[in-house]
Amino acid sequence: MLEVNHVSKTFGQVRAVSDLSFSAREGAVFGLLGPNGAGKTTTLRMILDILAPDSGEVRWNGQRVDARLRHSFGYLPEERGLYPKMKITDQLLFFGRLHGMDPADARKRIAELFDSFGLSDKLKSTPNELSKGNQQKVQFIAAILHRPPLLVLDEPFSGFDPINVEVVKDTVRQLVVEGTAVLLSSHRMEQVEELCEDICIIDRSQSVVSGNLREIKRAWPDRFIRMTRLANMSFLENFSGAIVRPSSDGIADVKLPQGMNPADVLRAAVASGPVDHFEVVEPSLNDIYLHYVKPEDSRT
């Protein structure tokens, strides 16, 4: 279990992270969400002991994270990079050995992972000879090669095409089944929603919501309706505070304010036109995110 307890970090006059706390379990994915500049990368760097927090502490299974402990962690930085002219297998072997792997074990594991990532014919290539997507895969392999108990992924899906996003997601799911604690940062809500059991949204250096995603959704006061988009949606004018967002394929997403009964809306809708589809849904992670994270220009 990773515990982040009241960590704060200031760079000069800029407060990057203030009093942030959360914990990430083994065998689950934890999502650290927030807009650019919210303090996600700084938080990840403090977890990995690359940066020292000004106050607070980071613990792994009860022990304070230090150079020896973080040695076993896996890290995919947002800033991707490899030695451009060094053979990828040599690089991975090098990274594996830096993490304390036995060379023979590292070679075997590289071959396995190359196989599952469809890179088996690229064993002798250098990064310069690889496509950008394949370079990303090599980087991802570097992060998981040494079977880390804690895997920290900073924006893991950026730079991947949809097919490779699935490959990465499948790999993450597999690692979670094997008991790895995965901590990822992202602003791609749909992917996080699929993977994460627990989340923490940070905005302007502070945590705005944190906890189990299921529970956050269940406890969410607003109601969301997915219904057939009628030619005239003006019946909603009687429901003050209801917001309609046209969705695809003749479907409209309607957000009802707290305390409003979806059954009343259904009755009014049926009265104004043919309703083929009407469904009360939980808020999406995107809805929750948009609720908490204020647009850039509303900031002081």
Place this chain on the structure above:
Amino acid sequence: MNTVGILAAREYLTRLHSRGFIIGTILGVIGIISLSFISVIGNALGGAFTTSIALVGPDAAVTKSLEKALSQDYKIIVEPYRSHGPELPKALKEQVMLKKYDAALVAYREKNDTLAFAYYPVKSASLEDQQNLRRQLLQPVVASDFSSANAAFAEKAVNFPFSTTDLNPRYKSAAEAGLAQGLVYFLLLLLYISVIMYGVYVAQGVIEEKSNRVMEIMIAAVRPSQLLAGKIGGIGALALTQMLVFAVAAAAMLVIVALSQASKVQSLSTAASAQGQQAMSAIATVPPSTLVYLLVFFLLGFFTYATMFAGVGALASKAEDVQQSNGILIGPIIFAYLLSIFALQDPDKPFLVWTSMVPLISPMLMFTRVATSSVPFWQIAVSIVASLLAIWLFTLLAAKLYRIGVLMYGKPLAPKEIWRALRSPS
């Protein structure tokens, strides 16, 4: 293998296979081989261009003494003619004109019995020999002008005793001193180039890892101080490898040249090969301690500057920035090099004695002094200890700069931030 070892091994192996290193090493070896061959070629050419002179004398005794006096510098062929005047015998003239000989020399007695000479060079080069011929002929001329009873006295008068005793304990002769000085200059140049080149390698290595963003992965796996140690250790090992290759090449050439000289001496005892022999022995007399000092001062110089180059590299975020700051560091190296060139001439000037104990300057200057003069041991010790202290200090500072600098991309740090980082506890 421990972490620093793994880092150093990668640094070493990657650079060992790099085109730049291979080409640089090959060029260095070619340089050493051609330097060694300069003396061989010089000797060979010297042998080939020995002027051959056909000699005609007035009588057997004079001819013999002339042959003896001239054969030091020339190839003398005694002709079976007797001279009665300056004229060249007709048959001999034909042979000279056919360039069988480079020149002909006719020695004859004038009416008052004075020995006189007529020189007939046919090659333009042999024309230049006349001055030297005059000098060489002085002794037999003087001897022949005395009666045979006084010949011994005359010989003594010309060959008056003259001995040379060099008070410089290092060299047996002036030629040897000159040669050794040249060699020290060569080693100094090697030291200068290596310290700059490998220092810049360190700075470039740091900036490369930053610009290709590998640094971020590395820094998550290992400590900044380990990264620093691995980089400097790997590049230092690379520098030593290159020096070892050069040393082996130099030693091999020394053996080859010495062997070729030895065989030449056996087959043909010419003056040229005798000189060659002397040159070889001069190279061999460069004491092994000089080479040990070269290694010691190279290591001190390399580590002094490499730690500084690493710190500077960590603070830069672009290759262009690092070039500027490299300029600042190369300044003291050039200064030390210039002082060392002065020291080649006068290694014990008080100013040089004191500056040779100052870190940054001492690796080159103290090496030059040690190689060209008898430096008191305490001065060498002070210079080594001072350099070690400087390396210790620079390593601490570089590790701090590394920690703040390695994750810094984009805008350079303000001097205030650098100062704060340097003062923070490790």
